Amino acid sequence: MLRREFVGALAAAGLAAGAMAQDGRGTAASTSRRRRGRIRQGLWTVNFGESTSLSFDEMCRFAAEIGVYGFDLIPPEDWPTLRRHGLEPLLAGSGPVTFEDGIIHPEVHDELEASLREFIDLCAEQGVRTIITIGGQRRGMSYDEGADHAVAFLNRIKGHLESRGVTIAIENMNNRLTDPRFGREDQIFGHWDWGVSVCERVDSPNVKLVCDIYHLQIMDGDLARRIRSSSRWIAHFHVAGVPTRNEIDDTQEINYRYLAEVIADLDDFDGYVSHEWRPGPGRDPLESIAQAVEILDV
Numbered sequence: 001m002l003r004r005e006f007v008g009a010l011a012a013a014g015l016a017a018g019a020m021a022q023d024g025r026g027t028a029a030s031t032s033r034r035r036r037g038r039i040r041q042g043l044w045t046v047n048f049g050e051s052t053s054l055s056f057d058e059m060c061r062f063a064a065e066i067g068v069y070g071f072d073l074i075p076p077e078d079w080p081t082l083r084r085h086g087l088e089p090l091l092a093g094s095g096p097v098t099f100e101d102g103i104i105h106p107e108v109h110d111e112l113e114a115s116l117r118e119f120i121d122l123c124a125e126q127g128v129r130t131i132i133t134i135g136g137q138r139r140g141m142s143y144d145e146g147a148d149h150a151v152a153f154l155n156r157i158k159g160h161l162e163s164r165g166v167t168i169a170i171e172n173m174n175n176r177l178t179d180p181r182f183g184r185e186d187q188i189f190g191h192w193d194w195g196v197s198v199c200e201r202v203d204s205p206n207v208k209l210v211c212d213i214y215h216l217q218i219m220d221g222d223l224a225r226r227i228r229s230s231s232r233w234i235a236h237f238h239v240a241g242v243p244t245r246n247e248i249d250d251t252q253e254i255n256y257r258y259l260a261e262v263i264a265d266l267d268d269f270d271g272y273v274s275h276e277w278r279p280g281p282g283r284d285p286l287e288s289i290a291q292a293v294e295i296l297d298v
Contacts, residue, residue: 035067038264039296042070042090042274047292049278049285060085062286066293072132072238072274079126090272091169091210091236092131095119102136103153103170104146104188113153117160124164130235130271131168132210135189146188147198154202161206169235170195171210174218181278182245183218190219192226199233208235214276217242217254224262231266239296240277247277247288248295260296 035041043063048054054062056074060082063071070088079089096115101108123131138146154168161168175190177183189195195209211234217223227234239259241252248256263273275292279285 035293035297038298039260040272041068041293041296042072042272043068043289044072044274044276045074046278047275047285047289052285057081057084060087062289063087066290068293069272072236072276076122076126079128089126089128090130090274092119092123092128094132094134097133098136099134099184099187100137102134102150102188104136104138104141104149106149106152109149109153109156113156116157120157120160120164120166120168123166129166131166132236133168133170135170135173135187135195137186138188139186141188143188143194147194147201150188150198151201154198154204154207158202158204158207162204165206167206167208167235169208169210170198171238172212172215172219174215176218183215190215192216192220192230196230196233208233210234210236210238212238212240212276213254213256213259214238214240214242214245223254223259227259227262228266232268234269234271236271237263237273238276239273239292240275244280245277246280247283248275248292249288251280256295257298260298264298 045056045059048059056078064085064087070082070090072091073093074082074089075093082089096112096119097103103112120131123129135146135150157168170189172189172192172195173184173187175183175185175187178185199207199209211227213223216226220226239248239256240246241248242254244252246252248254263269273296275289277292279288
């Protein structure tokens with residue numbers, strides 16, 4: 001979309017989203033487009049499309065207008081831009097943790113712990129409360145051994161997380177699809193129960209999971225039951241359409257309106273639900289974002 005078309009598209013998308021009741025949860029959500037607030041939503045920059053001409057500042061302006069709370073995986077140097085628009089960095093990046101090693105390889109634990117403690121401190125000082133992290137590639141390691149190593153590492157840092165008021169959340173990823181746009185080859189945290197068991201063993205209020213519903217559907221299904229049964233361990237949700245990882249509307253197989261009701265009814269979840277889908281071919285990203293936010297606004 002051309003930048004000169006932005007203002008008109010912004011107004012149109014805002015009208016499409018509709019005016020909702022104020023949720024009373026504070027300053028993170030824009031008051032430009034009030035929403036019911038049972039689901040606190042966030043965006044990714046990928047929602048705006050690979051060819052967008054919008055600056056991040058313009059993305060934030062649009063996000064504030066439609067009443068979301070912020071963005072995921074925005075680098076620290078851009079956190080001030082978010083906050084100028086009344087938004088927040090909802091989920092910080094993984095810091096020193098890599099897709100290859102993750103937290104399951106003990107040979108990197110010492111170096112990783114030192115760097116991650118510094119990143120936790122930065123997030124705490126900047127008021128960012130949740131950090132994403134990664135299980136890592138198995139490279140022949142058994143699931144049980146990987147879980148043991150993950151638990152050992154998380155036990156080393158959970159005290160620091162608790163004292164700084166920061167939560168680390170391991171994201172599930174499907175390892176069936178090898179194209180990195182859709183899956184992550186050889187990742188240990190493919191099946192949901194692996195991550196739940198790790199959290200149960202660490203048993204800290206600051207060690208939880210990112211529930212990526214796209215990946216969960218591909219690997220395990222049975223979405224509503226799994227979300228309800230493990231909600232105490234979920235810090236954050238990601239949503240995208242299955243099978244194409246595009247919009248979450250009725251062109252895809254998941255009924256996200258129903259899942260939004262499931263999430264809103266959870267007694268022990270107070271995090272965010274962020275949109276991680278990419279716009280489909282020929283779709284207007286701003287209209288798609290407005291529609292997706294409306295779908296989850298239950």
